[in-house]
Amino acid sequence: MTWNSTMSSGYSSLEEDSEEYFFTARTSFFKKPSGKLTESKDVEKEKEVRTELSREEIRQKIDQYNSLTKDHLKMTLGSAGVYTGFIKVQLDLRRPVTVRGGRGGVGGAVLQEAFYLPRGATNTLHISSNNTVREVIVALLNKFTVADNPAKYALYKCCRREEQVYVCKLAEGEQPLFLRLAAGPEVDTLSFVLREQQTGEVMWDAFSIPELRNFLRILEKEEQEQMEAVLRRYNSYRQRLQAAMREVRGPS
Numbered sequence: 001m002t003w004n005s006t007m008s009s010g011y012s013s014l015e016e017d018s019e020e021y022f023f024t025a026r027t028s029f030f031k032k033p034s035g036k037l038t039e040s041k042d043v044e045k046e047k048e049v050r051t052e053l054s055r056e057e058i059r060q061k062i063d064q065y066n067s068l069t070k071d072h073l074k075m076t077l078g079s080a081g082v083y084t085g086f087i088k089v090q091l092d093l094r095r096p097v098t099v100r101g102g103r104g105g106v107g108g109a110v111l112q113e114a115f116y117l118p119r120g121a122t123n124t125l126h127i128s129s130n131n132t133v134r135e136v137i138v139a140l141l142n143k144f145t146v147a148d149n150p151a152k153y154a155l156y157k158c159c160r161r162e163e164q165v166y167v168c169k170l171a172e173g174e175q176p177l178f179l180r181l182a183a184g185p186e187v188d189t190l191s192f193v194l195r196e197q198q199t200g201e202v203m204w205d206a207f208s209i210p211e212l213r214n215f216l217r218i219l220e221k222e223e224q225e226q227m228e229a230v231l232r233r234y235n236s237y238r239q240r241l242q243a244a245m246r247e248v249r250g251p252s
Contacts, residue, residue, distance in 0.1 A: 114214035134172040
């Protein structure tokens with residue numbers, strides 16, 4: 001796989017020394033998402049898409065796909081019947097990730113630190129029709145030097161139908177490039193999103209001790225910031241009340 005990373009609608013190459021950006025924690029990862037996205041747990045039961053096509057059918061679909069694409073991210077059919085192309089994956093991670101740093105710990109151990117990756121950032125991947133969902137997830141984590149277990153994450157497809165967006169978790173063995181080819185190049189028809197596994201609660205036993213310590217540091221920092229904000233607010237109220245009382249009493 002080859003990689004390109006975009007923070008907006010642009011397209012940039014790693015060979016151009018593009019700079020990576022990480023955001024430290026500013027809000028708690030316990031907060032509930034505020035989006036209005038409609039999720040359907042029954043999307044897996046939708047009409048099955050054919051997963052096997054003849055070489056001629058693939059060639060025809062690729063020609064049609066390339067004629068419709070508007071961003072020059074075209075697909076190419078190889079002599080062995082394997083085709084390559086691009087998919088865009090949006091990051092929608094609500095909890096911090098553990099990022100590998102340089103060596104500097106005891107005994108030259110690799111340092112790790114928790115970061116919030118920028119939500120909504122889009123990464124463009126160059127993959128083949130043989131690449132699976134599992135391989136895409138691993139490649140995404142490696143791109144950002146994330147040390148977390150890939151099993152903590154899942155790749156979802158978002159399909160828009162009649163003004164509603166349906167979200168479906170992809171199986172690890174599915175092939176994203178085939179789904180992209182079958183749906184066409186329009187992201188409104190099909191898009192890919194990387195999220196945490198939807199388990200209903202945080203699986204703390206899946207985290208390592210360094211990860212849990214990083215979470216505690218984040219929580220302690222946020223707790224201190226919240227306490228300072230509350231003190232500032234009540235000090236402001238107190239000053240206003242005291243000023244109002246002085247006005248009522250008048251000059252002594």
